[in-house]
Amino acid sequence: MERLAGKVMLMSGWTRALVAFLAGLFAVLALQPYGFIAALFVSFTVLVWLIDGASGDPDAGLLRRLVPAFRIGWCFGFGYFLGGLWWLGNALLVEADEYAWALPLAVLGLPAFLAFFYGFAVALARLFWSDGLGRILVLAAAFGFAEWLRSWLFTGFPWNAVGYGAMPVPMMMQPARIFGIAGMNVLAVFVFAAPALLWTGRGKRLGLSLAVLLLALQAGYGFYVLHFLPDAVDTDVRVRLVQPVIDQSAKLDDGQRAAVFEKHLALTADPPSGEQRPGIIVWPETSIPFILTDNPDALARIAAVLDDDQVLIAGAVRMEDTGAGKPPRYYNSIYAIDGRGQILGAADKVHLVPFGEYMPFEELFNSWGINAVAAFSGGFSGARVHQVLTLPGERSFYPLICYEAIFPREIDQAAYTTDALLNITNDAWFGDTPGPYQHFHQARVRAVETGLPLVRAANSGISAVVDAKGRVTLGLPYGMVGFVDATIPGNNAAFHDSVSQNFWFWCLVAIFFGAGVISRIGFRRDAN
Structure with a gap:
């Protein structure tokens, strides 16, 4: 040697x-x-x-x-x-x-x-x-x-x-x-x-x-x-992770929007896999294929599928009117919707993907006819701070949309007051490659770093509930259509933090x- x-x-x-x-x-x-x-x-x-x-x-x-x-x-x-x-x-x-x-x-x-x-x-x-x-x-x-x-x-x-x-x-x-x-x-x-x-x-x-x-x-x-070391005591919250495995080309096809929406609803309506019915349903990133506030019928369909005491957490594009004569702003968001079809709250993505969700030097690139890959014309806008998603029953989640889960600095002190990290993503963009597996692995390490369990819903996989020690308690592998009902584990967030x-x-x-x-x-x- x-x-x-x-x-x-x-x-x-x-x-x-x-x-x-x-x-x-x-x-x-x-x-x-x-x-x-x-x-x-x-x-x-x-x-x-x-x-x-x-x-x-x-x-x-x-x-x-x-x-x-x-x-x-x-x-x-x-x-x-x-x-x-x-x-x-x-x-x-x-x-x-x-x-x-x-x-x-x-x-x-x-x-x-x-x-x-x-x-x-x-x-x-x-x-x-x-x-x-x-x-x-x-x-x-x-x-x-x-x-x-x-x-x-x-x-x-x-x-x-x-x-x-x-x-x-x-x-x-x-x-x-x-x-x-x-x-x-x-x-x-x-x-x-x-x-x-x-x-x-x-x-x-x-x-x-x-x-x-x-x-x-x-x-x-x-x-x-x-x-x-003893595990934290599990919560009494049951969550369903919906994994529809919809091809990205279908998600971009306007003619397929209704079918995409119905597939999510059908998986939501299936009977529970255990005796206890899930109180929270989680859909992946951009799973609602409409501007929700422009489609009251979509909210009615959601209400028809949910029981009165259930809550749906779903990824969607949120539009914000900026006033007469000005173009609206679009956000990559998470909505919380109750069983009556009412929007309980929303959280917008903070850390956007350059060239994917917005264009640096936008005017220059637009003059060449180049737009961001996954965004509307003009790109997405980013929120200034992360917003905790608070649900009835004093339950709360710290949302991380898509690749925000790879940034430890995106998790601030507010996360340690919540029940779990919530990561929704759409890795169908990358197919059955190492990308989705790398993404999931890095999200698991965030759970270990924070001492918080991770609830993760991905369009094509990998969807899973991960405990505060990085162990998968229940999940679906890449490419498997279906859902998983699991109890959210407890957290160990009192021990250490990012500081x-x-x-x-x-x-x-x-x-x-x-x-x-x-x-x-x-x-x-x-x-x-």
């Missing part, structure tokens, strides 16, 4: 770039639906060796000396994001005659852009690189910082943060309750990169011991939480980075 490590370090040109790309691509196997965690050990070990050999011209300026390291990180990131996000192109094929031209931008352009974050991480780490354990420490801190930047810069897109690969099952998810996904990114990179110490560098015993200890603590803590998770994240970054810098100083002294 020492010979292999040496060959990797001495690679140059396109060979070095190709190996970095393949290492990033191989790392995707750790993500859902594969969950092959060993892939990240291989990928990050190779990445460390590549960085070892990425020394720039010592006579050049600082930035030019870092170019070889940045290039390695970018190629690694391009492979990782290309392999993990290629399925985004499916959304453009739904209306291929209008959007097929943008396929290269989605499949290649977005991964190429996101790869800059990993290029930055590797360049930052290389700035403080040494020959031993210190380089693993600074790499972990740099990747953690880069993933944090990716979560909010340019509205943020933290999909497939590297820490998710370290949490394929609930037992491995539990430390996210303490550190959040941001802290898990730091710890994961350190553990995955540690095997590089076996064949190169100083601090082998200490580094490998720390990595093994962290991995053991992760699994051990997860085992303890799942098997020894303490952010604190631990920055502590980890500071500790790892500081230790790496100290190691580099010691390395320079030894060299002199």
